Amino acid sequence: MHAADGSCCGHDHSHGPKHIYIYSPSGAVRDKAAFRRGVQRLQALGHDVEVDPDALSSQQRFAGDDATRLAAIHRAAASGADVALISRGGYGLTRILPGIKYKAVAKAIAKGTQFVGLSDFTAFQLAMLAQTGATTWAGPALNADFGVDAKDGGEVDDIMLDCFEDLLSGQGEGAGWQMPRIGELPNGKPQLKDFYVPGGATLWGGNLAVLVSLLGTPYFPQIEGGILFLEDVGEHPYRIERMLTQLLLSGVLARQKAIVFGQFTEFKLGSHDKGFKLQTVIDWLRMQVRCPVLQGLPFGHVPTKVLLPVGAQVSLSVEGRDALIYWGHGH
Amino acid sequence: MHAADGSCCGHDHSHGPKHIYIYSPSGAVRDKAAFRRGVQRLQALGHDVEVDPDALSSQQRFAGDDATRLAAIHRAAASGADVALISRGGYGLTRILPGIKYKAVAKAIAKGTQFVGLSDFTAFQLAMLAQTGATTWAGPALNADFGVDAKDGGEVDDIMLDCFEDLLSGQGEGAGWQMPRIGELPNGKPQLKDFYVPGGATLWGGNLAVLVSLLGTPYFPQIEGGILFLEDVGEHPYRIERMLTQLLLSGVLARQKAIVFGQFTEFKLGSHDKGFKLQTVIDWLRMQVRCPVLQGLPFGHVPTKVLLPVGAQVSLSVEGRDALIYWGHGH
Structure with a gap:
């Protein structure tokens, strides 16, 4: 798979x-x-x-x-x-x-x-x-x-x-991908260890800007122990960071068992950024949260995308660079 | 004044x-x-x-x-x-x-x-x-x-x-401006009647994107009966509308006595907009809320800007096209 x-x-x-x-x-x-x-x-x-x-x-x-x-x-x-x-x-x-x-x-x-x-x-x-x-x-x-x-x-x-x-x-039962090679965090910690979240975690997420635009409204799901996946297009990393900060400060991220980054595409870095980039933001987030932060999910504004059941109970495993979101049969 | x-x-x-x-x-x-x-x-x-x-x-x-x-x-x-x-x-x-x-x-x-x-x-x-x-x-x-x-x-x-x-x-006591001439709403209602909000309304607001990025966090003020002013730069009207929608659906706007639009600058409309523009958004908002919606406040990413006490108790009056936010002495 x-x-x-x-x-x-x-x-x-x-x-x-x-x-x-x-x-x-x-x-x-x-x-x-x-x-x-x-x-x-x-x-x-x-x-x-x-x-x-x-x-x-x-x-x-x-x-x-x-x-x-x-x-x-x-x-x-x-x-x-x-x-x-x-x-x-x-x-x-x-x-x-x-x-x-x-x-x-x-x-x-x-x-x-x-x-x-x-x-x-x-x-x-x-x-x-x-x-x-x-x-x-x-x-x-x-x-x-x-x-x-x-x-x-x-x-x-x-x-x-x-x-x-x-x-x-009716045969879909999971989505697997290989995560990119990434280095240590600025604080010397490895990016990710092998782990397993057993079934029963709610998979949710989608477009980061749209998801964040529902915070504080009756249309934002209150998910405990979930797997949150995110993607976006045309958003500068500082805006991505500001949106993640909102999820962080509102307590949403602390309630998740994993955060999964999909594809963030079509933004332009400028001369003012001086080394600030998407990976800077993801590494920063890793130091703000306790749960694992995964990367490379093939989902977003890109041709190669998996289908993901938003609201389904799933398991999640990471072994080396291999990640798998699994929802089994029965949807 | x-x-x-x-x-x-x-x-x-x-x-x-x-x-x-x-x-x-x-x-x-x-x-x-x-x-x-x-x-x-x-x-x-x-x-x-x-x-x-x-x-x-x-x-x-x-x-x-x-x-x-x-x-x-x-x-x-x-x-x-x-x-x-x-x-x-x-x-x-x-x-x-x-x-x-x-x-x-x-x-x-x-x-x-x-x-x-x-x-x-x-x-x-x-x-x-x-x-x-x-x-x-x-x-x-x-x-x-x-x-x-x-x-x-x-x-x-x-x-x-x-x-x-x-x-x-220590002599500042208010900020006045003349509002732009605007037509009827799409539903035939006049845009704005004369009104007066007596002192005791909390003035708050600022940059719309930054304000909205605090929703759901402990850093978003819970203001009842306030005067909310807003400005932004480089945000397309559809994004302005999405942010206003978040304030609307979260119940924030229904708790205000007035909403005051400052200057929204440096965005580009495209061929896809086909008549959708900033005034479309403001007129739409007027039909979603009960409180008055003012325009033209000289504040934002423009040279001519007034100073506004965020968190102060103010009164607000509108007579014809003349608007005045007044906070009197004592700050």
């Missing part, structure tokens, strides 16, 4: 066609060619793809006004689909959180509809977890992950696709 | 030389020429300027490591100065909040040292308010406000200087 750049399983993915519902709860879809390619790729994989009537709606920067996007979420929940997949992230979910019918969505999840997405979608996932305890999936979005342009040499990522098919076939 | 672009008072500022202590609790000072110009301008105004030994220290992007910056804050508190003025903002205060000796700083404030600054300094100001109730001043920083380069046609701003001298002479 391990691989240098992340893996899910080696299962045979033979299963009947699945019903995939595409909708847009956040930003407007501007790249309609990518949207069409994404739909066609899912169809070519043998799936029935249903597109929400407002999936391509646009109002200012949003995929339709608040009522439109709320209705799209509720149609996705009522669709009876196997998977409800967002077209893209962007921005737009936090402001409509009070309007979501959480019990209705949780009922749809209990009946077998898996909600999948990332980035701004973190707001929906954490609100669902806080309000109902239901599990959703941190994973791909249609446009960026299935809509890549073959003309640009773009291919749908194998590992992402394996993990996605694992979810569809 | 009113003026189109903000004003403090028309007092005579004859007073003896004041003792001003310059220190660096946040980012490293890179523009040392601006620093020197700032010190010289304060001296030319007749003041005794004391420069903290680590005011020009640098470690990565910070003005010295955490212990260095904490020591600088505590030296400023022990200096007996009339004003402790930051050299600049940047980033660095949130991560050292647990190390500040709040009672010692509050004692210095009670003895007459006024702490003045803005931007990242908001973290210090709100933490002081949350931990001790002490009043600090949202106002200028040495480099950007007193260190402007005359060669570039830069002059120290008259209104800022008037307000600063008001603070030094």
